[in-house]
Amino acid sequence: MEKMNSKNIEIINHEDARLLLFKIENNIDELFQMLEFINVIEYNKLVSDKRKREYLAVRIALKNLLGEEKNIVYNADGKPELSDKSFQISISHSVNWIAVMTHPHRLVGIDIEVPTDKIKKVYKRFLSEIEQIELSNAENINQLLLAWSAKETLFKIIGNEAVDFANQLHIFPFELHSVGTFMAEHCVTMKQFQLHYTQNEEYTLVYCLV
Numbered sequence: 623m624e625k626m627n628s629k630n631i632e633i634i635n636h637e638d639a640r641l642l643l644f645k646i647e648n649n650i651d652e653l654f655q656m657l658e659f660i661n662v663i664e665y666n667k668l669v670s671d672k673r674k675r676e677y678l679a680v681r682i683a684l685k686n687l688l689g690e691e692k693n694i695v696y697n698a699d700g701k702p703e704l705s706d707k708s709f710q711i712s713i714s715h716s717v718n719w720i721a722v723m724t725h726p727h728r729l730v731g732i733d734i735e736v737p738t739d740k741i742k743k744v745y746k747r748f749l750s751e752i753e754q755i756e757l758s759n760a761e762n763i764n765q766l767l768l769a770w771s772a773k774e775t776l777f778k779i780i781g782n783e784a785v786d787f788a789n790q791l792h793i794f795p796f797e798l799h800s801v802g803t804f805m806a807e808h809c810v811t812m813k814q815f816q817l818h819y820t821q822n823e824e825y826t827l828v829y830c831l832v
Contacts, residue, residue, distance in 0.1 A: 641829060
């Protein structure tokens with residue numbers, strides 16, 4: 623099995639969950655060679671090279687995490703699943719980064735974001751007025767990125783009952799570090815979630831295990 627360049631990957635073990643971060647620096651042909659099975663009909667529907675690279679990179683990441691290639695399908699809510707139901711999975715991509723998380727049976731959510739100051743223009747769409755005040759008065763871009771990534775992560779776990787980020791999900795105040803945890807609540811059910819994060823110059827990563 624051809625493996626990815628170890629300089630481009632990072633694997634994180636958390637309890638029984640496994641996460642793989644993959645910085646894509648390969649061209650499409652190189653990525654293609656790393657897989658034995660590709661759904662050609664599905665693949666040929668992808669128009670842009672960016673989507674093709676993401677498609678291939680996600681499946682390569684899963685192959686490296688699980689030791690074999692798996693077929694990804696999507697449920698009625700658009701959530702990715704393995705066709706054989708052998709693991710719970712979550713997938714994220716941003717620019718040239720791919721993040722994949724797996725667990726044998728527990729629900730997982732993951733989100734990766736490449737830093738951008740555009741977050742300052744849109745934060746009012748996903749943060750309530752209370753959150754805006756509690757999270758550094760919306761002045762700290764890194765905290766805003768984490769809040770966005772956290773809500774994306776929770777949406778992947780909860781689904782359509784968390785589609786209204788500003789009103790259905792609440793991030794509790796937290797101190798900002800390069801690695802840490804913070805809490806959030808699903809306002810509809812009052813269920814609370816612990817989110818884990820890593821933040822550096824290249825990416826913001828948030829994940830959750832339920």
